[in-house]
Amino acid sequence: MLLYAHSITPRLKYVADFLTRYYGHPFKVMANETAYLDSTDPRINYSHQRMSDGELYIKPSPLLSESEKRRFNLHAVAHNGYKVIFESNCDLGFDLFAGIFYLLTRYEEYLPHAKDAYGRFAHEASLAFREEFLHLPLINIWLEDFRTVLEERFPGIELQKPQFSFEPTYDIDLAWAFKFKPFKVRWGRILNHIFRLKFGQARRHIKVLKGKIQDPYDSYEWLDELHRQHNLQPVYFILAAIEKGKYDKNADVHLPQFHQLVHALGSQYTLGMHPSWYSGDHKAALAKEKAVVEKASHQHLHHSRQHYIRMQMPQTYHHLQDLGIQHEYSMGYGTINGFRASVATPYYWYDLEKEQQTNLLIHPFCFMDATAYYQQKQTPEETLAELRELLKTIRSVGGTMSTVWHNHLLGTAPEFEGWREVYAQFVAETGM
CATH class of the missing domain: 3.20.20.370 (Glycoside hydrolase/deacetylase)
Structure with missing residues (x-):
């Protein structure tokens, strides 16, 4: 599978490598327009304009051509029964590659964000939560639909089917x-159970220490x-x-x-x-x-x-x-x-x-x-x-x-x- 782009960036190569491993089929990134047009291999055009008949055209967002980290005002939209981001006017209806990169890299976690009570990235701050797809492996859903598109566009292409x-x-x-605690800790806890009238727990604790129960x-x-x-x-x-x-x-x-x-x-x-x-x-x-x-x-x-x-x-x-x-x-x-x-x-x-x-x-x-x-x-x-x-x-x-x-x-x-x-x-x- 040839993947043409105006420039080959580390971000694009990363997505191509992910696709290669997912489908068990090479996605070769290239920037040579002449070689791309002359090839008879299945072709994906990831540039700002269509170039030939028979290709699959994906219009790129700026994300994979950049090297800085900045905030995107993203919203998910319904498409083919699932949600997509980076919507664009192309054969897929969105920039699949940018979507994969944004979600896989946890791009939003590199930007200023809300933290939870433990100082961690708060799930409420995530795009997946806000746009209500946190419960879904959305990338896998995209890629299974993309498989259908590729097989229809390029009959005979052999793509590996992932197994659960x-x-x-x-x-x-x-x-x-209870076991293997210091002496003071063991009996301190037993006494605490007794003072709090939790006699059943105190008995279980003692039985564990005596080896009578697990x-x-x-x-x-x-x-x-x-x-x-x-x-x-x-x-x-x-x-x-x-x-x-x-x-x-x-x-x-x-x-x-x-x-x-x-x-x-x-x-x-x-x-x-x-x-x-x-x-x-x-x-x-x-x-x-x-x-x-x-x-x-x-x-x-x-x-x-x-x-x-x-x-x-x-x-x-x-x-x-x-x-x-x-x-x-x-x-x-x-x-x-x-x-x-x-x-x-x-x-x-x-x-x-x-x-x-x-x-x-x-x-x-x-x-x-x-x-x-x-x-x-x-x-x-x-x-x-x-x-x-x-x-x-x-x-x-x-x-x-x-x-x-x-x-x-x-x-x-x-x-x-x-x-x-x-x-x-x-x-x-x-x-x-």
């Missing part, structure tokens, strides 16, 4: 509820069995904050039991680091936290997801790249479920600050249990309905459904009753 996949991931923020946050063996039943290969992200604080309450990273847990998980599954809240303000802590998990697991880490999804474009990604991270899993919101980058396909990060594609592969997620429970305040039944709707949508476009769950929500604590059953039901329905 399910990618389960887990954040281990609190490895245990710790309520210990869902590891239950998950192992679920993975075996459905042949799943999840990714576990381990919080290993050395400096504890309001948002970093993980187990003591020096505990032998903590190291044993990490080693056991790493012997079966892919592990990643889970950079603490503290490390967001102290870069040096990142390397220390990574070293803790690597030492416990006896392996090098290449995967990461931010604790509390605390990230800042592009600094967070720069710091992770400096540590050798190759797979990043924070592309989602901690305040609402949906598609932060409007896509359900892993993609390489484009650094808008340096204007270049990187080798950092972004794995977007669309659902987090903590978001459903704490932010959206859903019941297990409401969450299952949400998961089914997301699954149906992603399956229809052959996307990757990546979800985030926590061991403590999948445990046996009374406050999370029904959540592990919902997860087991959902996993069964993925068909994996």
Whole structure:
């Protein structure tokens, strides 16, 4: 597929590379008008005027020819049963390439924006939320429609069809509820339960410490069995904050039991680091936290997801790249479920600050249990309905459904009753 443009920019090359990987078919960018007109290959004209019969014409917006970052006054309009941005008078009715670039790069997060209570990019500030397509992998929907256009315009063209996949991931923020706490902490909590007349919780706490019942946050063996039943290969992200604080309450990273847990998980599954809240303000802590998990697991880490999804474009990604991270899993919101980058396909990060594609592969997620429970305040039944709707949508476009769950929500604590059953039901329905 030839893709003609007046000038070849890093932004256009990035979009062409994304299309090449998505369709499994090369999109060759060129600026030689004569060679383009003489070719008999399928052709896309991405310039300001039509040039020949038989070509597919997409009229460009300025976005891919620029190198600065500026605010666009964008609104979504209805087109072919879905919404589009960068509307233009051309064969598609909009600038598909600019739309892909704008959403994939999280362009709006580089501009001044509203922040949420945790200092993160507020989902309410996003175009996807304002224009009511946050619940959709809009890029995948565009590309499946674009596939039809290409196949009709260029009969015989062979385009790869993406296949649905399910990618389960887990954040281990609190490895245990009661076990392996310092003596004062253990009995301080028990006395607190008693003073607050929560005798049932005090009894459960004591039974856990005596080994009579399992710790309520210990869902590891239950998950192992679920993975075996459905042949799943999840990714576990381990919080290993050395400096504890309001948002970093993980187990003591020096505990032998903590190291044993990490080693056991790493012997079966892919592990990643889970950079603490503290490390967001102290870069040096990142390397220390990574070293803790690597030492416990006896392996090098290449995967990461931010604790509390605390990230800042592009600094967070720069710091992770400096540590050798190759797979990043924070592309989602901690305040609402949906598609932060409007896509359900892993993609390489484009650094808008340096204007270049990187080798950092972004794995977007669309659902987090903590978001459903704490932010959206859903019941297990409401969450299952949400998961089914997301699954149906992603399956229809052959996307990757990546979800985030926590061991403590999948445990046996009374406050999370029904959540592990919902997860087991959902996993069964993925068909994996």
